[in-house]
Amino acid sequence: MEVTLALLKPHVVRNTYAMQQLKSLIGSNFNILAAKELRITKELSECFYADHKDKFFYHRLTTFMQSGPCYAIILQSELCIQKWRRLMGPTKVFNAVYNEPECIRALYGLSDTRNACHGSDSAISARREIAMLFPEFDIGQDRIGAN
Structure with missing residues (x-):
């Protein structure tokens, strides 16, 4: 079993219908x-997205993530990281809409920054991101990246 972090972004959390649909989808998979x-602070947002610090969208992304509550979830399943990333779809909403119209980002994404959700891209990222958003959660060596 593998573990990953799923993060629903502020504009999705504000949408009661989207949250209902996504909680059901996530719970069934x-x-x-x-x-x-949770509310993501400026410091947490900057730390969470530190890998993007030199990219043109960094300030826009970190500011957006502070604009309202987010919904963080620790998911577990076989091939969890790959499975969650497949459900999210392409990062760029334009690509998601035209290439995978049923994915989460195609249905609820607004722009590349407001693309509805985040998912860890590797076991290493999952461990780091879960520790940031769930410091009280004992990840355990055997949970992340183990199949």
Whole structure:
């Protein structure tokens, strides 16, 4: 079993219908180990997206992530990272709409920054991101990246 982080972005959390649909979709595809609504601070946003610090969209992304509550979820399943990333679809909403119209980002994404959700891209990222958003959660060596 593998574990990953799923993060629903502020504009999705504000949309009651989208949240209902996504919670149902997520619950039917994964074991949910932990979930919570949280406000991401400036410091946390900058740390979370530190890999993008030199990119043109960094300020826009970190500012947006502070604009309202997010919903963070620790997911578990076989091939969890790959499975969640497939459900999210392409990062760029334009590509998602035209190439995978049923994916989460095609249905709920507004722009490349407001693309509805985030998912860890590797076991290393999952471990780091879960520790940031769920410091109280004991990840355990055997949970992340183990199949």
